[in-house]
Structures are given as structure tokens and as C-alpha cells.
Amino acid sequence: MPFVALFGLVSARSATGDRVLVVLESAATKDDYSQFWDSLQQRGFELTFKEPESKDAELVKFGEAQYDHLIMFAPTAKSFSPSISPKAILDSQFKGLNTLYILSPQLSEVQREHLREYDLEFIPSDLVLIDSFSHPSGESASTVLLPPTECAISNGAVLSDTTLTGGPIAYPSGTVHSAGLNPYLIDVLHAPKKSYIGQDKILTADETEVENAVGGKKSKDAVQTGKKASLVSALQTRDNARAGFVGSGEVFSNKYWGKTVETVDGKKVETGNAAFVTDFTRWIFQETGVVKVVSTTHFRKGETEPREMYTKKDDITFSLTLAQHVTSENGTSSWGPFHADDIQMDFTMLDPHIRTAMIEDKSSSPADATTYKAKFIAPDRHGVFKFVVEYWRPGWSYIRTSSTASVVPLRHDEYPRFITGAWPYYIAAISTSVTFLAFVALWLSLGEGDRDRKGKKKAE
Incomplete structure (x- = not known):
């Protein structure tokens, strides 16, 4: 099912590229999600559609990445071609591939094992999220309506x-997962408080008896509700490769894309699926939440050029310039200022000797970036030090920059003429010298008088 959509007149808004590989299993009908594909194309992305076992779906060819982003829409697939196997995807993610996983309750075991690599565990295949109090009128309770004020992460970067x-x-017939202790995971969308996990059907008396006899234990083990039931998660590595996990493919379908639905209490509301999917894919494909280091420098007070060596007690200024990837209303992307009030700098040698906040300096900031500065006094210890800035906030690019400089003692001609701490030694040396001179003068004067008296006695 190869299909390539090229839009040469539209520039992609992503900071990493515009080539997208869509792995779409045969069970999914591409036309049912046409509005989603159109929204990506309107943002300047080039979509290439392949099936899970397509041999020409190569993420890497001759050592070069063929795609910048991957949409894995094959939750039930049990086998993949070697070039898009779970191992190949992980290898590409280490090199910067951004991936969107569109899932369903019918996850294959291959996909489950693959998703465990991210520390995600999904509920059994026969269970879905159900909410009897929040779903469209006339539809199953498994089509859960999620109020974003209650269920969505409040993070402007995402x-x-x-x-x-x-x-x-609208979250129809969706699976639920629990996130482990992976610190790089972000819970983007969780289940409402009144929802629960169950089967999306009403069992007859005979079916209930069979379930209790055979599968009752499995159902009793699945007791995730509220915030513990994750529906949409995101992950960003230290290399800033991003991945997203959506537990229901119907979230992207035309049926709920900007449509008006009637709730169980008779209210008519417009679904927020289009806005949510647009924001979430913008983040995954590096259109939002992207920050880069433009430059770093350090210098001594009264100077402007960096030094390889600083002297103890020098007044040092460290400067860091950051830029944020932004998209204008007309669709063009550029870099602009990034404002934050929680950036810190470490002056470290094995352990941080100095940790200080960096303050925005508007006077030296360029138009398309923001400059932050930190001023401090070099510690009274010589050695090789590093200027280190680590900025790790959920949703934003991971920033780490490091530069090296030495701190040396004062040279012999740089010490002050008199050292305050040495005054006792100065006084002791001077008093000893004065006492010695007084003693010599006294001894000489007394000695000459004795010799004169002895000479007079002999003459008599």
C-alpha cells in the first residue's frame, strides 16, 4: 500500500525534518482517518504509507536515516519486516527518530513486549476503559468523553x-496502561475518576458463569482507575528523541474529528479531538517544546573574551544563550526567545563547588534568542573546573552544556605586599630585630665604660 504525499510548496514546521513513515496495518482503513492525514500534510509533512511486512519500508539505508518521524498504526500486527522491527525502531530512536504509537485493546504480544521497553504495561486484550456517566448519548459506555480540565496534563509545552x-x-474503545518508574515518561491523559476497566459487552448468564470459571481472576486483577489509568503517555530521551503512546486509534478518526456529540445529560458539545491530536503530534514531531543552545561563554570582570585559566577569587561571568522553536500564524517556523526563571549553573570539580541561578539579561539578548548570565567569585581552590548547565523540565528539550576552565593560585608577583593574616609574623620579626639592636647598643655602651675604668686603675 505505498503512497507518498509530497507538498513542495509547504515548508515543514518541525525542527528535525518533514519525512514521516506511516506503518498502517491492513485492518485499518486509511480513509477513516483522512482528516488526520490531511492535517499533517497541511503542516508540511511528507507521508509515506507502508504495511508492517513491507520489505521496502526502511528506516535506515546505507547508514542514512530515511525518515525523521514514524507513525506506528499496527497494534494487532504479529510480525514486521526486519527494517521496521521493534529492534530497528529502538536503534533509530537512539539516533533521533520520533515515534507515534497508535494502539488498541487488541494488542499483539509482539507489540506488548516492545512497549515494555519503555516501561509501559497494558491491560489484557479483552478489557477497555468504561465510564457510564460520561459518554455520547446512544453510544457505548466505552466511548469515554474526557474533560481536559480534569484528565489532561497542564503543560504548555505539550x-x-x-x-x-x-x-x-472522545476516547472510544481504548486500552489502558500503567507507567513504571521510567523518569522520562510523561502522563499526558489519564482516566476520569468515575471510569473503570471492564469488558465492552453485556454478558449473558451462561457467559458470566464461564467468565467466572475461566477468566474471573484476570478481570479481578485489573483495578486501575483515575490517574493510575494512563490513556496517553509521552516519552523524551536525553537525546531529545520523542515518542507518544495513544491507547485508542479512534481518537484520530473522522467520526470524532471536530464533531458535535450529545452527552448522556442532553448537552451538545464539540469534541476536542482535533485540537488534542494536533497539539500532541506537534510536540512529538518537534514542532513545540524544542529549545536549543545557541552559544555559551565565560569571562573575567572587565574582559569580554573567555580564558583557559582563572585565578582564585576572580570575578567570573558565565553567559548562556537559548532559543525556542516557534511557528508563526502563516505556518513558517523560526527560532525565538526562550524565557525561564529556573535555570541554574554549576561550577563543578567532581562535586559542585558553586551552584547559582542564571538571570535573564535583556540588554545583551539578540532578537531571536535569550541570554542568561550568572556572576560568581572563583573558589579558593585550584584545579580543573567545568561550567555545567542542565535543564530538564517535562515537555521541553533536555539541555546540557559543559565547558572547561582551570583555576590556578596567584603567581608570586600577584600577591599583595602585606598579607593581613601575616601581621603577627611581621610584628614578631620586627620586634625581634629591634630588641636585638637595642641589646647590641646597650652591650657596646656598657662594655666601653668598663674598659675605661680598668685602664685608669692600672695607670694609678
Whole structure:
């Protein structure tokens, strides 16, 4: 099912590229998600559609990445071609591939094993999320309406205010997962408080008896509700490769893309699926939340050029310039200022000797970036030090920069003429010298008088 959509007149808004590989299993009908594909193309992305076992779906060819982003829409697939196997995907993610996983309750065991690599564990295949109090009228309770004010992460880097204050997000027949202790995971969307996990059907008396006899234990083990039931998660590595996990493919379907639905209490509301999917894919494909280091420098007070060596007690200024990837209303992307009030700098040698906040310096900031500065006094210890800045906030690019400089003692001609701490020694040396001179003068004067008296006695 190869298909390539090329839009030469539109420039991609992503900071990493515009080539997208879509792995779409045969069970999914591409036309049912046409509005989603169109939204990506309108943002300047080039979509290439392949099936899970397509041999020409190569992420890497001759050592070069063929795609910048991957949409894995094959939750039930049991086998993949070697070039897009789970191992190949992980290898490409280490090299910067951004991946969107669109999942369903019918996850294959291959996909489950692959998702465990990210520390995600999904509920059994026969269970879905159910909410009897929040679903469209006339539809199954498994089509859960998620109010973003209650269920979505409040993070401006991932979701915009339009999404957070907009209509409910329809989550039809979706699976649920629990996140482990992976510190790089972000819980983007979780289940409402009144929801629960169960089977999306009403069992007859005979079926209930069979379930209790055969599968009752499995159902009793699945007791995830509220915030513990993750529906959409995101991950960003230290290399800033991003991945997203959505537990329901119907979230992207035309059926709920900007449509009006009637709730169980008779209210008509417009779904927020279009806004949510747009924001989430913008983050995954590096259109939002991207920050880069433009430059770093350090110098001594009264100077402007960096030094390889500083002297103890020098007044040092460290400067860091950051830029944020932004997209204008007309669709063009550029770099602009990045504002934050929680950036810190470490002056470290094995352990941080100095940790200080960096303050925005508007006077020296260029138009398309922001400059931060930290001023401090070099410690009274010589050695090789590093200027280190680590900025790790959920949703934003991971920033780490390091530069090296030495701190040396004063040279012999740089010490002050008199050292305050040495005054006792100065006084002792001077008093000893004065006492010695007084003693010599006294001894000489007394000695000459004795010799004169002895000479007079002999003459008599």
C-alpha cells in the first residue's frame, strides 16, 4: 500500500525534518482517518504509507536515516519486516527518530513486549476503559468523553490553552496502561475518576458463569482507575528523541474529528479531538517544546573574551544563550526567545563547588534568542573546573552544556605586599630585630665604660 504525499510548496514546521513513515496495518482503513492525514500534510509533512511486512519500508539505508518521524498504526500486527522491527525502531530512536504509537485493546504480544521497553504495561486484550456517566448519548459506555480540565496534563509545552479549555476528548474503545518508574515518561491523559476497566459487552448468564470459571481472576486483577489509568503517555530521551503512546486509534478518526456529540445529560458539545491530536503530534514531531543552545561563554570582570585559566577569587561571568522553536500564524517556523526563571549553573570539580541561578539579561539578548548570565567569585581552590548547565523540565528539550576552565593560585608577583593574616609574623620579626639592636647598643655602651675604668686603675 505505498503512497507518498509530497507538498513542495509547504515548508515543514518541525525542527528535525518533514519525512514521516506511516506503518498502517491492513485492518485499518486509511480513509477513516483522512482528516488526520490531511492535517499533517497541511503542516508540511511528507507521508509515506507502508504495511508492517513491507520489505521496502526502511528506516535506515546505507547508514542514512530515511525518515525523521514514524507513525506506528499496527497494534494487532504479529510480525514486521526486519527494517521496521521493534529492534530497528529502538536503534533509530537512539539516533533521533520520533515515534507515534497508535494502539488498541487488541494488542499483539509482539507489540506488548516492545512497549515494555519503555516501561509501559497494558491491560489484557479483552478489557477497555468504561465510564457510564460520561459518554455520547446512544453510544457505548466505552466511548469515554474526557474533560481536559480534569484528565489532561497542564503543560504548555505539550498542550495549548485551546485544548485545555476546549471540549471533551472522545476516547472510544481504548486500552489502558500503567507507567513504571521510567523518569522520562510523561502522563499526558489519564482516566476520569468515575471510569473503570471492564469488558465492552453485556454478558449473558451462561457467559458470566464461564467468565467466572475461566477468566474471573484476570478481570479481578485489573483495578486501575483515575490517574493510575494512563490513556496517553509521552516519552523524551536525553537525546531529545520523542515518542507518544495513544491507547485508542479512534481518537484520530473522522467520526470524532471536530464533531458535535450529545452527552448522556442532553448537552451538545464539540469534541476536542482535533485540537488534542494536533497539539500532541506537534510536540512529538518537534514542532513545540524544542529549545536549543545557541552559544555559551565565560569571562573575567572587565574582559569580554573567555580564558583557559582563572585565578582564585576572580570575578567570573558565565553567559548562556537559548532559543525556542516557534511557528508563526502563516505556518513558517523560526527560532525565538526562550524565557525561564529556573535555570541554574554549576561550577563543578567532581562535586559542585558553586551552584547559582542564571538571570535573564535583556540588554545583551539578540532578537531571536535569550541570554542568561550568572556572576560568581572563583573558589579558593585550584584545579580543573567545568561550567555545567542542565535543564530538564517535562515537555521541553533536555539541555546540557559543559565547558572547561582551570583555576590556578596567584603567581608570586600577584600577591599583595602585606598579607593581613601575616601581621603577627611581621610584628614578631620586627620586634625581634629591634630588641636585638637595642641589646647590641646597650652591650657596646656598657662594655666601653668598663674598659675605661680598668685602664685608669692600672695607670694609678
